[in-house]
Amino acid sequence: MTSLLLRVKSKMSIFAHRKARGILDGEYGSVFRGRSLDFDDLRAYVPGDEVRDIDWKASARHGSPLIKRYVAVRRQTLMLVADTGRNMAAESRDGETKKDIAVMVLGVMGYLAHRHGDVVGLVCGDANGSRTLPAKAGEAHLERLLQEVDSSTGLGSGPSRLEEQLHHVAHTVKGRKLLFVVTDELAASPGLEQLLRRLRAQHEVLWLTIRDAELSGATHSPDAFSVADAAPLLGRIAASPAVATAYETATAERDAGRHAMLRRVGISEGHVANSHDVMTELFALLERHRRAG
Template sequence: MGSLVTRVRTTMALFAHRRARTMLDGQYGSAFRGRSLDFDDLRAYIPGDDVRDIDWKATARVGAPLVTRYEALRRQNVLLVADTGRNMSALARGGGPKKEIALLALGVIGWLAQRHGDRVALVAGDAASSQSVAPRSGEAHLERLLRAFDGAAGPGSGPSDLTAQLDHAVRTVRARGLMFVVADEAAFDERDAALVRRLAVQHEILWLTVRDAELAGAGAPGRARDVADGGLLLSLLARAPEVEEDYRRLMAERTAARAGALRRLGIAEVHADTPEDVIPALFRLLERHRRAR
């Protein structure tokens, strides 16, 4: 198996030209709330940097925009939170595996973090168990995190349970930082909202939702199965179109409930249906987070 970090970098090169990658770096660098008083150095302005960090005197001296960089920006903790249950082996709305979209999203944020010298940690698991990987920096560590997710997520894992991962993060993560949650369209109930509310006191939270495949396009009647329990999905729908309508209404209500809860907590959310969606979605996510601060 090749390097997963290399796969992430290659995918970024395919879907984002040089300027876009630079802007994504800048957006990430502006994602954290607050600043340390410990001055580090000056560097060239990157589109997406917070204009409040521009050193106007230094800019006037050299004739090009410079931003102040603080020591704290190099020592942040980034916590990746993801479900590795059976739901992640199902198809996303774009037709490919949800796992591949989640892996790329985690990899991009992790790659940006390690480029900035930040430490990256992981909380992932299913209903049966959760695993934590302590924060460290560097590409070798990021590779370890991505392999931990890749190896755990699949049809052989336990039932999905994002609530368990949020609860695990509440109980075990002590250091403040940026939390990046990758989840599918599982129900978001009052307990999830309470856990996220507690986490939001300690962390800045970004949320990416990998949307489920449309049932009508999931396969031939009588052949598509639910990854959670192996049950047939479409034979009933073929005979009763109203069931599909009820399902769509349920999913719309679920989406609205999750979006509303996250919005009330001030948490930016975007969705991705294909690997090609990931880079643009992360642009939007980081920009929304920056503007909401």
């Protein structure tokens, strides 16, 4: 059996030199900084402190700004939340299988957690149900998680429905965790937004979208079909300027709706179309999340 984690670590070495990996390590470590920690005491504010750490009520009583100090929890929990429905067996925008990109993304995040001494778990599934692999430490466990995602995702999988996995998290994952959600280009909905608000109130949430293939790709493959229902994608129709324009408009509206929904609930989103850009996109996502915090 090919080691997926070894493949992830090899790509990390190829696409990011040591300094860049160190910066990415630092961004991961900053996600929990000042949050998910045990309160210790208060001290006077000094220039450079995070404004979000000011205890405003205590400051008002004291007459000058006071900062909350925390005792770091030694080990945090990263929960990987992955869609393993058949949508993820489709091609991405740059031609790779979305499943392969997902394994790379999940592997990089899991390995960062491992390097920080954190434990990593997995929630994955499709519209037919979800399953949890409990959070544990170690590279062997991380390899098992990646193998689970890889082996569970295919054209024979059930339909993709990320809401099922998110509901599963809401009902089964206790305590404050870092949720890292990897899925394809979902559409916003009132039900999904309400669910995300519930999750965001309890957990840190990061969201990474894997880009769908372009409709124009159907013009180059006479055997192209939709993985959702096996319907053929007719190249002649896909090549029609009117169809292409309508498709682009619908895609832009869907993406704008999702972006707006995630902004409203306070979740940072990243996008990736190939495994080569995973390190860069993860760094940008972690940076956005830190700044938004």
